[in-house]
Amino acid sequence: MSDVKQVQVTFDCADPREVAQFWKGALGYVDPPVPAGFDSWDAFDASLPEEHRGRAWACQDPDGVGPRLFFQRVPESKSVKNRLHLDVRVGVGLTGGERVTALETEADRLVSLGARRLHLLPADGVDESCLVMQDVEGNEFCLD
Numbered sequence: 001m002s003d004v005k006q007v008q009v010t011f012d013c014a015d016p017r018e019v020a021q022f023w024k025g026a027l028g029y030v031d032p033p034v035p036a037g038f039d040s041w042d043a044f045d046a047s048l049p050e051e052h053r054g055r056a057w058a059c060q061d062p063d064g065v066g067p068r069l070f071f072q073r074v075p076e077s078k079s080v081k082n083r084l085h086l087d088v089r090v091g092v093g094l095t096g097g098e099r100v101t102a103l104e105t106e107a108d109r110l111v112s113l114g115a116r117r118l119h120l121l122p123a124d125g126v127d128e129s130c131l132v133m134q135d136v137e138g139n140e141f142c143l144d
Contacts, residue, residue, distance in 0.1 A: 008068045009086070012078075013137050016057040016071035022136045023069055025113045026088065029059040032068070078138050087130070087144040095128060103131040103143045110143075 038044040091099040114136040131143040
């Protein structure tokens, strides 16, 4: 039997730092500790060969509970719907109008960080409402 391993969620993107900044604000995440020998991530980035500068960024749950998020620059742009997405759990335990209000309130906050609201999936008698959104580079996620 194998031991459970930590999970990192990786995003392909054009601007890793910008996307990381959004997710830090969305989730309350922080930058990982700066590598030894550097006083900032900017100093570390400046030490890399020019072609590697700005190619990656990461953020993590300050309490170590949630997965680390890693953002890597790729040359191609997003072209289709995500096959995997994050559900940001803001309406846990809420139903009906109270849940929709919580989702809409969080959506407004995330829009101010650069997200885009797509559409509300209303409760259908089996699943509760959720709100489909996109981050600053168009990656879909749900407020659930």
